[in-house]
Amino acid sequence: MVQKLDTLTETPSQTAGPYVHIGCIPTFAGLEGIYPEDLGKRAIDEGAQGEIVTITGSVFDGTGWALRDAMIESWQPDAQGRFPGQEGADPKVNGFARFAADGDSGEYTLRTVKPGAVPMRGGGWQAPHISLWITARGINIGLQTRIYFSDEDNSRDPLLLRIEQRHRVQTLIAQKTGDGLYRFDIRLQGEGETVFLDL
Amino acid sequence: MTDLGPLIPRNRAVHPVAYDVDYKTSVTRSPNLPLLSMESTLTEESGPRFGHGLLGPLDNNLILNWTKGAAPAIGERILVHGRVLDEHARPVPRTLVEVWQANAGGRYRHVKDGYLAPLDPNFGGCGRTLTDEAGYFQFLTIRPGAYPWPNRANDWRPMHIHFSVFGHSFGQRLISQMYFEGDPLIERCPIAATIKARSQLDRLVAPLDMTSARPLDFLAYKFDIVLRGRRQTMFENKLEGM
Numbered sequence: 001m002v003q004k005l006d007t008l009t010e011t012p013s014q015t016a017g018p019y020v021h022i023g024c025i026p027t028f029a030g031l032e033g034i035y036p037e038d039l040g041k042r043a044i045d046e047g048a049q050g051e052i053v054t055i056t057g058s059v060f061d062g063t064g065w066a067l068r069d070a071m072i073e074s075w076q077p078d079a080q081g082r083f084p085g086q087e088g089a090d091p092k093v094n095g096f097a098r099f100a101a102d103g104d105s106g107e108y109t110l111r112t113v114k115p116g117a118v119p120m121r122g123g124g125w126q127a128p129h130i131s132l133w134i135t136a137r138g139i140n141i142g143l144q145t146r147i148y149f150s151d152e153d154n155s156r157d158p159l160l161l162r163i164e165q166r167h168r169v170q171t172l173i174a175q176k177t178g179d180g181l182y183r184f185d186i187r188l189q190g191e192g193e194t195v196f197l198d199l
Numbered sequence: 200m201t202d203l204g205p206l207i208p209r210n211r212a213v214h215p216v217a218y219d220v221d222y223k224t225s226v227t228r229s230p231n232l233p234l235l236s237m238e239s240t241l242t243e244e245s246g247p248r249f250g251h252g253l254l255g256p257l258d259n260n261l262i263l264n265w266t267k268g269a270a271p272a273i274g275e276r277i278l279v280h281g282r283v284l285d286e287h288a289r290p291v292p293r294t295l296v297e298v299w300q301a302n303a304g305g306r307y308r309h310v311k312d313g314y315l316a317p318l319d320p321n322f323g324g325c326g327r328t329l330t331d332e333a334g335y336f337q338f339l340t341i342r343p344g345a346y347p348w349p350n351r352a353n354d355w356r357p358m359h360i361h362f363s364v365f366g367h368s369f370g371q372r373l374i375s376q377m378y379f380e381g382d383p384l385i386e387r388c389p390i391a392a393t394i395k396a397r398s399q400l401d402r403l404v405a406p407l408d409m410t411s412a413r414p415l416d417f418l419a420y421k422f423d424i425v426l427r428g429r430r431q432t433m434f435e436n437k438l439e440g441m
């Protein structure tokens with residue numbers, strides 16, 4: 001016998017299910033009026049400093065079908081790389097947003113400010129990125145991934161450098177499609193499978 | 200901002216498997232390739248914070264919040280309460296807890312739910328609250344009904360309440376479900392069964408808690424939630440620029 005650790009273990013996850021919107025984006029489910037507005041409705045308020053970008057995409061299953069029921073959350077710093085709560089952070093950047101795949105087209109849209117680079121513990125910098133957390137029916141534990149940007153220097157990003165199969169790096173890079181416009185598709189399984197994270 | 204240390208790596212063994220043939224939707228929505236593991240960074244260690252200004256007075260009362268207090272929801276009245284802790288067993292204060300659930304007949308108020316059981320005009324089905332300084336939260340609600348769902352020919356969900364918890368770091372984000380002690384459908388549920396260790400599934404089953412039940416009013420169920428903790432040693436490197 002040994003001494004007993006007094007630590008706990010994380011509560012097991014369960015799928016968010018098809019009705020995740022009721023709890024997280026009530027107006028999407030048809031529950032207008034229960035709260036004044038949905039949490040995370042806007043990543044930024046008017047007047048946020050920096051380049052305003054609009055990112056669109058879909059979440060595809062292993063057959064290539066765009067999910068109609070996915071709920072995505074994003075978290076990011078301001079244009080200077082400062083997260084809400086950090087000293088000097090842009091008060092117009094909420095950092096957090098919640099959005100759903102459209103019930104008809106399966107497309108999501110995120111309008112936000114392009115984030116700045118973020119320091120690493122122990123030195124070095126991470127290229128500008130937005131963290132995503134994806135939930136849906138059939139996803140038993142939320143999937144973490146990141147959006148990087150095709151027009152930024154991603155060559156020294158410590159996370160991207162850890163991807164052994166270099167062609168898979170592209171799955172984390174939003175492609176610029178126009179002025180302030182980017183496309184970022186997420187593939188849950190199979191060909192072109194997005195790199196999902198555990199950190 | 201002080202460096203509280205990296206997040207403790209997730210112990211994936213306690214969590215459900217991503218791919219489970221008995222939960223059919225998971226078959227095409229589970230990644231085939233391994234996750235990319237790395238020590239957490241400031242991105243995962245920071246996270247959104249919400250204040251009391253967000254909350255309305257009835258937000259944690261699902262019996263009354265849909266009708267703004269005008270008429271109570273139909274069903275067995277219950278208190279669901281517990282604490283949010285981290286892996287060091289320390290309370291997680293001032294964190295947002297959101298819940299959603301079916302009504303007493305097993306029907307969700309959602310544009311996509313067409314189950315035979317009727318909607319309750321007095322029940323919306325979602326609620327939210329912030330934990331207090333001790334990590335404690337409570338909801339007043341009705342016991343949700345079990346419901347059938349399209350999977351295998353005759354699958355039923357046990358009574359359950361969906362929980363969403365933030366913690367203080369985006370990397371602590373967790374969605375799970377609370378089940379009820381004694382429900383025979385837990386054993387038969389393919390979604391519950393995506394958790395392969397029975398001892399871990401048991402942690403999602405809330406016991407009846409008569410110490411918190413109010414006579415002539417409501418029964419109570421206790422549900423504690425544990426989020427990832429931070430690894431703290433005196434040998435950490437400083438976070439550059441912090």
Ligand SMILES: [Fe+2]
Pocket residue numbers: 017019301356359361
């Ligand atoms: Fe459910």
